[in-house]
Amino acid sequence: MTWEPVIGVEVHVELSTRSKMFCGCAVDFTSPPNTNVCPVCLGLPGALPVPNRRAIEHLMSIGLALGSEVSSRSVFHRKNYFYADLPKNYQISQYDVPVCRGGHLDITVDGETRRIGIERAHMEEDTGKSTHVGLGGRIHAASATLLDFNRSGVPLVEIVSRPDIHSASDARVFAQELRGLVLELGVSDARLEEGSLRFDANVSIRPAGSTGLGTKVEIKNMNSFRSLERAVDHEVSRQIGVAESGGELVQETRHWDEEAGVTHPMRTKEGSSDYRYFTEPDLVPMTFDDAWISSVAATLPELPAQRRSRYQEVGLDGRQAATLAESPPRIRQVFDEATGLGADPTAAFNWLSGEVVSHLRRAGLESEELHLGGAELFELVTIVEEGLVSATAAKEVLEGVLTGEGGPREVASSRDLIQVSDATRIGEVVDAVLTANPDAVAGYRDRGEEKVVGFLVGQVMRQTQGKADPRVVNELLREKLASQPGGTPATG
Amino acid sequence: MPVDVDIAYVARLARLELSDDELETYRAQLGVILEHAARVQDLEGDPHVEATHTLGLENVFRDDVVTASLSRDEVLAAAPEARDGYFVAPPALET
Numbered sequence: 001m002t003w004e005p006v007i008g009v010e011v012h013v014e015l016s017t018r019s020k021m022f023c024g025c026a027v028d029f030t031s032p033p034n035t036n037v038c039p040v041c042l043g044l045p046g047a048l049p050v051p052n053r054r055a056i057e058h059l060m061s062i063g064l065a066l067g068s069e070v071s072s073r074s075v076f077h078r079k080n081y082f083y084a085d086l087p088k089n090y091q092i093s094q095y096d097v098p099v100c101r102g103g104h105l106d107i108t109v110d111g112e113t114r115r116i117g118i119e120r121a122h123m124e125e126d127t128g129k130s131t132h133v134g135l136g137g138r139i140h141a142a143s144a145t146l147l148d149f150n151r152s153g154v155p156l157v158e159i160v161s162r163p164d165i166h167s168a169s170d171a172r173v174f175a176q177e178l179r180g181l182v183l184e185l186g187v188s189d190a191r192l193e194e195g196s197l198r199f200d201a202n203v204s205i206r207p208a209g210s211t212g213l214g215t216k217v218e219i220k221n222m223n224s225f226r227s228l229e230r231a232v233d234h235e236v237s238r239q240i241g242v243a244e245s246g247g248e249l250v251q252e253t254r255h256w257d258e259e260a261g262v263t264h265p266m267r268t269k270e271g272s273s274d275y276r277y278f279t280e281p282d283l284v285p286m287t288f289d290d291a292w293i294s295s296v297a298a299t300l301p302e303l304p305a306q307r308r309s310r311y312q313e314v315g316l317d318g319r320q321a322a323t324l325a326e327s328p329p330r331i332r333q334v335f336d337e338a339t340g341l342g343a344d345p346t347a348a349f350n351w352l353s354g355e356v357v358s359h360l361r362r363a364g365l366e367s368e369e370l371h372l373g374g375a376e377l378f379e380l381v382t383i384v385e386e387g388l389v390s391a392t393a394a395k396e397v398l399e400g401v402l403t404g405e406g407g408p409r410e411v412a413s414s415r416d417l418i419q420v421s422d423a424t425r426i427g428e429v430v431d432a433v434l435t436a437n438p439d440a441v442a443g444y445r446d447r448g449e450e451k452v453v454g455f456l457v458g459q460v461m462r463q464t465q466g467k468a469d470p471r472v473v474n475e476l477l478r479e480k481l482a483s484q485p486g487g488t489p490a491t492g
Numbered sequence: 493m494p495v496d497v498d499i500a501y502v503a504r505l506a507r508l509e510l511s512d513d514e515l516e517t518y519r520a521q522l523g524v525i526l527e528h529a530a531r532v533q534d535l536e537g538d539p540h541v542e543a544t545h546t547l548g549l550e551n552v553f554r555d556d557v558v559t560a561s562l563s564r565d566e567v568l569a570a571a572p573e574a575r576d577g578y579f580v581a582p583p584a585l586e587t
Contacts, residue, residue: 017556024559033577034568036561054556075544082507084581134583146578276505279544284552 002208003243005236007165007201008119009228011178013157013188014126014196015058021125021155022049022092022283029194033148041125041153043088049282051076051123055155056099056286058187059123060296062157063100065181065303066118073287074099076123076280084145085127087152095277098122099286105161105181106305107173111318116174117162128152157187163202163213168232172225175199180304180326192224199228203235205243214239215249219263221256231256235263307332315345323353328367331356337374343381351377355395359402371402379408387469393417421469423476426460429468430476433459434484444481453477495526 017027023040039047063070077095103118129151134143159178165171179197182188190197199222204214219235222228235254242249254263302310304325311321324335331352338348360367380401384394389412400411412418420426433456434441440456443449453474460473499519503510510518564577573580 019556019558024554024557025561026558032564034564034579035577037564037567038559038561042562042567050552050554052556053553056553073550084579130581131578132583143583145581145583146575147581148578274505281545284547284549285545287550 001244003205003236003240004208004210005166005168005232006163006204006206006213007168007171007232008163009161009165009171009174010200010202011159011161011175012126012198012200013062013159013182013190015055015155015157015187016189016196017052017055017058017155019052020153021052021055021123022153023047025150025153027154029150031150033146033150036150037152042149043086049092049280051283051286052155056123057296058155058185059099059121059157060288060293061185061300062159062182062187063103063121064293064297065185065300066100066103066105066121066159068100068103068118068121070100070288070293071097072289073097073285075285076283077277078280079124080276081274083127084147085130085152087128087149091124091127092280092283093124093158094122095272099288105174105177107170107177108305108308108318108322109170109173114164114170116164116170119160119162121157121159124156124158126151126154126156163204168229168236171201171232172229175228176225177304184301184303186301195223198223201228201232201235203232203239204249205236205239215251217249217251217263218253219256220253220266221258223258227256227258230258230261231263234261238263311345314339316349320346320349320353324349327352330367330370334370334372334374334377338377338381341375341378343378344385347381347384348377351380351398355398356402359399371404372398376401376407383408383412387419387421387471388412389417390419390466390470393419393466416467418467419469420464420467421472423472426464426468426472427476427480429460429463430456430473430480433463434477434480441481441484445484453481456481495523495530497522497526 019025020027020036020041023038025036025038025041028036040049060070074094074097076092078090079093079095080090082089098120100121101119103121104115105118106113106115108114128147128149131146131148132144133146161174165174175197179190179192182197183190188196192198200218200220201222202216202218204216206212206214217235217239219231222231234256239249253266255266256263307325308318308321311324312318316324324332327335334356335345335348335352339345356370356372359365360370380394380398383389383397384391388409389397393412396415396417397408397411400406400415401408405411405414437456437459440452444452456477457470457473460468460477461470497519499510499515499522502522503515503518568574568577568579571579
């Protein structure tokens, strides 16, 4: 039997606000442990949480970017569980009335776009950070748990996809796309290595072609895109193995072991009754009217997917569009300006993604320090098209522009790189070269040696210090070779 | 109509260790409370009446401004055990 994986991804995004979700403690992960804490985020009795407006607006912008509906009314719930990283014994989260519902995120894999549905995006608070010390620091063998509550109460958005994903690599691409989106929105620094972006995946399998849902297993502890893909891949194979050997899959949470490359059972999956959700009595309802929603919507930047399709509309292929969409803002700005002036998009892209990027890398510069405007790139593309400089000389022109020598035409002329396209002047050199190389001419004429042409072109280029337009040289050479005394036109 | 409560399950969710006598006491008491709740639910009227929040307030927010935190010494002084600026808790046990 062939099996189809059914995958949903949950992404936790730590928001980059200055202060925490429900108190004024600083969000700062460089501080010594337990220095950004107060009665609210330590869960001391009598403390009163008050939500951070900016965090709520960040969540609204994530939702709007995903095409979600922002609820007209939303409330917080307490999610109860027993773990030392939550001093209150509950996490303030959302249950049945999240701020954002529905929506979708498009992913593009090998030129094919797939729409992944979004179930919801809700607001919650992060937990403290626990370090398990003792035998090897592994969770199952710890002898004590050290707790730092600096992270407790940091605003956290949970985005839940629908089970619309059917391969491990699509799960990875979805997570990457979502990361690009929150970065573009400027709501999170989305650093995986620091845990500001975390993923869980819900994985089940079903016979290919059927539509039901199998037993769902939640996998946790994937801290990179690669480990997300590996973990899902492994879990799918494991489930197929169990199903095909007549075993029964159980609904559970499994822990991804990066080193071993396997998932281990962690705990029996809680049902929502285990969390004993109830409305958070300390927080009043939030209502979202059209005026508030549209004022947040008005601040949304162009998103990666929109940008990719815009670049494809101006003429880049899918791969180029994707590369450019992920390029730094300054690079994109130069591209937009140059093509706005009429530069050929592919040529502009090639310069930016090739020579310009390697110049920045060589010089150790940030893209914001780039010494190239859109108008200059347009001029560079134009002088190559016009044949004023050769493609090779254009690289030197660019170098001059990037090091501040002036505009492309100016550099071409000051560095003496202007290409000679004048047929009369080139003709004279061609004649001289032909006279000086009678053997080569004979080789072509009598034995049809095609490589002779390349050799002669080289000679002409050398005599003109590389400034002759190779197209003109080629044309003239072939013309003149064919009309050499006793010549038989050789055709390749 | 009496409401049947799986009191052992409820106790387990709350991590409460109860004796058989206690289980029976709470089963009966919780049953009475839930029976009352069921009667309230049966009342006719607007089902959308706000029942979870009674203050009549909405949209109470704070600006994203950092305020002073507590001193760590003060914070850890209240902890049963502390080490190197951290709270110390018993090792995490998977249940």
